Amino acid sequence: MKGLMPLDPTFFLSDPTGPGDLLPTLEFDRNPTVLLVFAANRFTRNAARFLHQRYGIGAMDWRMMVMLTKEPDIPVSRASKVIGIDKAAVSRSLTRLHKNGLAEPKIPSGDSRRKSWSLTEKGRQLHKEILDLALHRQQKILEGFSEDEVLTLNAMLGRLLENISSLDNGEEESE
Amino acid sequence: MKGLMPLDPTFFLSDPTGPGDLLPTLEFDRNPTVLLVFAANRFTRNAARFLHQRYGIGAMDWRMMVMLTKEPDIPVSRASKVIGIDKAAVSRSLTRLHKNGLAEPKIPSGDSRRKSWSLTEKGRQLHKEILDLALHRQQKILEGFSEDEVLTLNAMLGRLLENISSLDNGEEESE
DNA sequence: CTTTTTATGTTGTCATGTCAACACATAACG
């Protein structure tokens, strides 16, 4: 744990003595959480547009296809935990992939609450096709970043995720 | 423009010689774009939950309140450009804020397509109240980050935003 | 001056992701 002092909160604010006697608020380009949400929204919109135009699928379904490749034969609840998305949305995405012939369920016990999902052959082929393009696009997004910078960025985003998860787990009622 | 080589694409992939002869796909903790979206989703959900429980407003409306504080008397299209969100969503958010007595329009020319929006006194008070808490929460999210690390993270997120915007502007059809 | 183009804000519809409720089976408790 670093012992360094955090930034003074005024760093994150617009200058309250600026023109027109404006009130202070968050300065967009000084707040990591603002930039994070902006960048992610912009990325998702761009990816969604590209995926839909070329393949007729949504960003969520692509993400689910990656999940099923990493871990075939996976139940909804496990996928929800790993991918960090509500099981209702996971359930719907898998249903869409199933309807499109890209994924199939197994129900060994006959109880549909003991389902597990895998990609079909068609799904595996589509996944491979999109993967190449997804990597290509990410390379463009990382243009100008050195290897060290990518590793640093990954590490920082990972730490942000952990800190946000800590807030999720109820460490926030101390104010 | 840096002359450094980008990472080899296999860095971003799961090990294809791993257990069970799995196919390669994106490794979640090695892909900045995956981590970006995960972190932003997690942050937004956490913030949305907090804002709704305490103040009965959504994350989008809070974001709009910040916008109106930075730039009072702003039209929908300008707000849409600055905040990077579709004007339809901006229009709806402003309507909600208006209904809740937090924002008000000016229509000097009588033409409702020449509207501009500002916070009401009630809106300014709520903004001030939420701002303190938002800064506090961001400090917790940045726990363990040094001043230099925050500046580095801001810069990197800014560069990602620029690169994604370049993709938006049609530099992607070269494949 | 007339026609065409552009910009604006609103509304309908859709994808994404959340929250809640439900039915039902299994696990845990007394």
Added chain:
DNA sequence: CGTTATGTGTTGACATGACAACATAAAAAG
């Protein structure tokens, strides 16, 4: 063994953000 709690997957409703279409006024072009 009976009761209670927990986990699972589905579905309804909602917030967020996008895309498209529309009505209308102003700007630009001829």
